[in-house]
Amino acid sequence: MIKVSGLTKDYGARRAINNLNFDAHQGEIVGFLGPNGAGKTTTMRILTGYMPPTDGEAIVAGYNVVEESLEARKRVGYLPETVPLYTEMVVADYLKYMGDLRGVPNVEDRVDEVLGMVGLGDRANGYIGNLSKGMRQRVGLAQALLHKPEVLILDEPTIGLDPGQVVEVRELIREIGKERTVLLSTHLLNEAQNICDRVLIINKGKIVAEDTTENLQARLLGAERVIIRVRGEADEELAKAIKLIKGVRDVELKNDGAVEFEFASGKDLRPEVAKQIIKSGYDLLELRPLGMSLEEIFLELTSNEAKKK
Amino acid sequence: MKNIWTIAKREYDNYFSSPLAYVVALAIFLPIGIYFCIIMFATSQQALYGGSSAPEATPITWLFIFLLIFLSPALTMRLLSDEARMGTLELLLTSPVRDFELIAGKWLGAFMFVLLLAAFTLIFPVIMNNYVSPSLDWKLIIAAYLGIILVSGALLALGVGISAIFSNQFAAFFVTLGLFFFLWFMVSLPASYLPTGGEVLNYLSLSTHFSQSINNGTINLGDVVYYLSLTALGLFVGTTAIEIRRWR
Numbered sequence: 001m002i003k004v005s006g007l008t009k010d011y012g013a014r015r016a017i018n019n020l021n022f023d024a025h026q027g028e029i030v031g032f033l034g035p036n037g038a039g040k041t042t043t044m045r046i047l048t049g050y051m052p053p054t055d056g057e058a059i060v061a062g063y064n065v066v067e068e069s070l071e072a073r074k075r076v077g078y079l080p081e082t083v084p085l086y087t088e089m090v091v092a093d094y095l096k097y098m099g100d101l102r103g104v105p106n107v108e109d110r111v112d113e114v115l116g117m118v119g120l121g122d123r124a125n126g127y128i129g130n131l132s133k134g135m136r137q138r139v140g141l142a143q144a145l146l147h148k149p150e151v152l153i154l155d156e157p158t159i160g161l162d163p164g165q166v167v168e169v170r171e172l173i174r175e176i177g178k179e180r181t182v183l184l185s186t187h188l189l190n191e192a193q194n195i196c197d198r199v200l201i202i203n204k205g206k207i208v209a210e211d212t213t214e215n216l217q218a219r220l221l222g223a224e225r226v227i228i229r230v231r232g233e234a235d236e237e238l239a240k241a242i243k244l245i246k247g248v249r250d251v252e253l254k255n256d257g258a259v260e261f262e263f264a265s266g267k268d269l270r271p272e273v274a275k276q277i278i279k280s281g282y283d284l285l286e287l288r289p290l291g292m293s294l295e296e297i298f299l300e301l302t303s304n305e306a307k308k309k
Numbered sequence: 310m311k312n313i314w315t316i317a318k319r320e321y322d323n324y325f326s327s328p329l330a331y332v333v334a335l336a337i338f339l340p341i342g343i344y345f346c347i348i349m350f351a352t353s354q355q356a357l358y359g360g361s362s363a364p365e366a367t368p369i370t371w372l373f374i375f376l377l378i379f380l381s382p383a384l385t386m387r388l389l390s391d392e393a394r395m396g397t398l399e400l401l402l403t404s405p406v407r408d409f410e411l412i413a414g415k416w417l418g419a420f421m422f423v424l425l426l427a428a429f430t431l432i433f434p435v436i437m438n439n440y441v442s443p444s445l446d447w448k449l450i451i452a453a454y455l456g457i458i459l460v461s462g463a464l465l466a467l468g469v470g471i472s473a474i475f476s477n478q479f480a481a482f483f484v485t486l487g488l489f490f491f492l493w494f495m496v497s498l499p500a501s502y503l504p505t506g507g508e509v510l511n512y513l514s515l516s517t518h519f520s521q522s523i524n525n526g527t528i529n530l531g532d533v534v535y536y537l538s539l540t541a542l543g544l545f546v547g548t549t550a551i552e553i554r555r556w557r
């Protein structure tokens with residue numbers, strides 16, 4: 001469980017995060033999405049007890065991260081952005097060391113277990129310095145999981161992984177997220193879409209949107225946009241025919257021979273449109289809602305924020 | 310407390326995979342070994358010409374500390390500065406480890422390593438003892454080694470404290486070296502020229518607390534307090550430096 005209220009952090013005169021409020025519950029994976037310098041790492045460092053906030057309060061796993069820092073830290077697993085590791089240490093020794101510092105019982109067995117979870121069982125006796133970047137990333141993840149933390153904070157967990165590993169790590173995070181609270185940061189919108197139950201979009205130190213991935217799309221959409229393809233090329237005739245249907249607007253004939261149109265959300269006009277196309281003598285091949293990608297939502301939100309200023 | 314031991318043990322083990330630690334060990338044992346041979350040779354020559362002075366072990370303990378002044382900064386320089394530079398400090402500071410435990414653990418690791426080096430030098434008095442009858446003054450030697458324990462504890466604590474301030478190990482090295490040089494050679498220099506306050510400067514000097522007292526077999530409370538205060542100061546500076554790092 002994470003609860004953040006009024007969280008603010010200044011680095012000298014620069015305000016890195018400004019009055020953040022959010023929470024994350026057990027069994028929930030929350031994505032922290034934002035461009036470079038948005039304040040994701042700063043927020044995570046405060047939540048993990050690395051540094052205190054300038055103002056505001058954060059409760060992690062039931063403990064205040066400033067006043068009961070040690071108790072909070074016991075219950076948090078953290079994968080820092082840079083995945084700092086002792087390159088001169090053997091993987092298993094390193095994990096045992098970190099496990100000892102966190103009071104993990106039967107630490108050797110737990111190290112084996114965690115190495116299995118991240119798929120590094122065969123590298124247990126190798127030096128960390130000899131691992132590839134993706135493998136180090138997974139050692140970092142193993143380190144964060146060692147003490148079965150209630151709250152897991154992952155700063156860009158899949159960066160530097162190959163596509164296969166990305167899938168595996170996401171799967172692992174999803175699995176962990178069933179019982180624990182996970183907060184992960186990412187620039188990758190499809191990643192947030194893929195594994196998060198909820199997304200917080202942060203820009204210039206402020207949360208600009210917070211919702212489930214589905215709601216976020218719907219909220220921004222306000223209308224639904226649909227793409228149509230017919231056998232051969234669509235022409236002006238077809239566009240006109242669609243325009244005739246009541247409630248359809250913004251009909252657009254695309255260069256690649258598709259037609260796009262919009263209707264107010266909640267009033268699904270797809271059946272009418274389909275009938276109209278058939279009636280006009282075209283062979284309908286595709287009729288697909290476009291849905292705004294998180295990318296577009298993100299750009300929209302962050303540029304709105306910029307415009308307001 | 311368990312955390313201190315966990316950290317200390319890793320640092321101690323780490324020295325054995327560090328080339329620098331071996332260089333330091335060599336740079337201590339080589340001069341001491343040579344010095345030892347010279348002492349043995351000189352006293353045997355004296356004995357030949359009817360001299361009666363027995364060899365003593367205290368020059369060896371004195372030399373150990375003297376060398377530590379120059380070499381111990383190399384043992385402590387990277388203890389915290391490197392963690393800060395590599396970013397591994399971030400994981401230590403987000404583990405359930407108190408800042409003091411971190412500093413104390415680093416110090417203890419270095420301390421155990423130096424005590425191991427000191428233990429090796431015991432071989433010289435033991436050899437010497439075979440050539441002296443009835444035997445060496447072991448009370449003197451015990452006092453001298455107690456001195457080694459106290460002085461090295463203080464030096465290493467100061468070194469760890471300074472290492473916590475810097476993110477660059479060479480900066481930590483030179484500042485530590487400069488401080489030790491000052492405390493050993495310089496601080497008491499002006500004492501004899503000053504009308505007043507000379508005692509204060511003398512009290513601050515590392516060498517007066519070692520060479521002229523504990524290494525000669527006199528253990529007085531003032532010296533012990535002096536070393537323990539320096540140790541506490543070093544650990545305090547280190548802990549504070551880490552706390553300041555968090556608040557920055």
Ligand SMILES: Nc1ncnc2c1ncn2[C@@H]1O[C@H](COP(=O)(O)OP(=O)(O)OP(=O)(O)O)[C@@H](O)[C@H]1O
Nearest residue numbers: 011014016034035036037038039040041042043081
């Ligand atoms: N140690 C620091 N000292 C001074 N300013 C800092 C420090 N760390 C971060 N900042 C500033 O705070 C702001 C937020 O940085 P932060 O690292 O939290 O962003 P981020 O969202 O993690 O970015 P990225 O996606 O690039 O990792 C930036 O303007 C950055 O320059």
Ligand SMILES: [Mg+2]
Nearest residue numbers: 040041042081
């Ligand atoms: Mg970041």
